[in-house]
Amino acid sequence: xxxxxxxxxxxxxxxxxxxxxxxxxxxxxxxxxxxxxxxxxxxxxxxxxxxxxxxxxxxxxxxxxxxxxxxxxxxxxxxxxxxxxxxxxxxxxxxxxxxxxxxxxxxxxxxxxxxxxxxxxxxxxxxxxxxxxxxxxxxxxxxxxxxxxxxxxxxxxxxxxxxxxxxxxxxxxxxxxxxxxxxxxxxxxxxxxxxxxxxxxxxxxxxxxxxxxxxxxxxxxxxxxxxxxxxxxxxxxxxxxxxxxxxxxxxxxxxxxxxxxxxxxxxxxxxxxxxx
Numbered sequence: 591x592x593x594x595x596x597x598x599x600x601x602x603x604x605x606x607x608x609x610x611x612x613x614x615x616x617x618x619x620x621x622x623x624x625x626x627x628x629x630x631x632x633x634x635x636x637x638x639x640x641x642x643x644x645x646x647x648x649x650x651x652x653x654x655x656x657x658x659x660x661x662x663x664x665x666x667x668x669x670x671x672x673x674x675x676x677x678x679x680x681x682x683x684x685x686x687x688x689x690x691x692x693x694x695x696x697x698x699x700x701x702x703x704x705x706x707x708x709x710x711x712x713x714x715x716x717x718x719x720x721x722x723x724x725x726x727x728x729x730x731x732x733x734x735x736x737x738x739x740x741x742x743x744x745x746x747x748x749x750x751x752x753x754x755x756x757x758x759x760x761x762x763x764x765x766x767x768x769x770x771x772x773x774x775x776x777x778x779x780x781x782x783x784x785x786x787x788x789x790x791x792x793x794x795x796x797x798x799x800x801x802x803x804x805x806x807x808x809x810x811x812x813x814x815x816x817x818x819x820x821x822x823x824x825x826x827x828x829x830x831x832x833x834x835x836x837x838x839x840x841x842x843x844x845x846x847x848x849x850x851x852x853x854x855x856x857x858x859x860x861x862x863x864x865x866x
Contacts, residue, residue, distance in 0.1 A: 591652065594675045596668055598659060603652035604672060607632060608641035613706075614678050615864070617644040618669070620687030620712075621793055622748070622778040622786040624651025630853040631684070631860070638861060645672055647692070649785020651777065660788035662796045666696040673704055682864050684709040686849055687820060688793040691715055698801035709810045709860060712820050712846050715798035715829050726824040733794040740787055748778040755818035758845030770850055802832035809836045810863045812856065814844025837863075 593601045605625050615635055617628040625644035632642040646653040648668055649660050669692065673681065681704060685693030690713020697708050720727035739747040752774035754760040759771070778786070811833070813826035822840070830836040839859060841848060849856050 593653075594672055596648075596671050600648050600654045600656055600659065600668070602645055602648060602654075602668055602672055604643060604645035605632065606641070606643045606676065607636050608639075610641065612639055612641040613864075614641040614643060614681045616669075616673075616678065616681050616683050617642070618683065618685035618689030618692045619644065619647065619650070620689050621789050622650060622781050623774065624777045624780060626651070626773070626777055627686070627850070631849060631857060634853075634857045635861070640864075643672075643676065643678070645669075646781075647689075647789075649789065650781040652780065655782030655785060657782075657784045660785045661792045662691060662695045665692045665792070666699060669696045670700070673700075679703050680706045682707045682709070684711065684860065685713060686711045687846065688714055688789065691793055691796060691798055694798045694801040694805065695796070697807065698804040705807050707808045707810070707864065708805065709812065709863065710826075710829060711812045711849060711856070712814060712817050713811070713825065713829070714793045714796075714820055715802055715825065716832060717797040717799065718794045718820065718824070724824070726821075728794070728821070728824075730794075733790050736790050737787055740783065740790070744783055744786075745775075745779065748775050752847070755846070757847040757851050758816055758818065760818075761816070761845075770847075774847075798829075799832060802829055802836075803834075806834060808863075809833050810839065810860075811836055812839045812841070812848075812859065814841045814846065814848045816843045817846045819846035 619627045624646045628644045649656045683693045690710040752771045759766045811826045830838040
């Protein structure tokens with residue numbers, strides 16, 4: 591297994607496929623998943639001649655089940671350490687959901703020359719939780735409910751999320767894949783309950799407004815209009831307004847997990863943006 595050990599002793603697992611001198615693309619997964627959630631994208635872009643990298647965030651997948659550092663500052667610092675260890679330059683960073691927040695937080699702080707472009711897919715920025723500054727956000731009670739469900743019966747919660755809203759399998763006429771549901775459950779249960787519990791606060795309450803304002807590189811913001819996890823109207827259009835060089839691509843009726851349910855469409859759009 592390929593791992594690095596961070597300054598605080600955390601082991602971060604990663605995959606690194608392709609020629610070292612090829613254009614690197616780094617993928618950042620959502621909560622509570624792992625690098626495996628990017629299998630379709632990694633195989634596709636490897637076939638297109640790119641170098642593809644994906645890591646398991648601390649507390650997730652095969653990385654250390656940390657009880658501390660489960661917040662965006664440390665997530666971004668872990669990414670910076672991995673990028674430095676692999677000496678990655680001119681990277682395209684692609685983040686889904688919580689991973690989109692991680693990308694925004696990292697890219698806003700990255701060393702010059704490290705980042706070429708970024709992509710936010712169904713991503714949590716600018717901020718998810720409702721407040722006076724963000725009246726269109728989700729009430730804190732929603733995320734309290736996530737925490738309660740995780741603490742009470744994580745195994746059942748990690749079945750109900752993918753079987754329902756994550757992939758839109760609760761919509762009438764949806765083509766339900768039991769394998770996709772099982773794979774989500776498998777990835778989730780690999781990680782640590784404490785880290786996953788803490789990460790709910792990280793993805794829901796972190797305000798990425800200043801990060802988005804600071805990013806200079808081109809950013810593609812992709813979002814499904816039927817996203818039941820990160821509501822479209824309070825995320826993608828607001829993020830694009832804050833970015834200096836942002837482009838919005840909306841997908842009518844696509845769910846939160848569209849990288850899986852509509853992988854061919856998403857992969858082609860990513861390729862066009864990366865090549866463009």
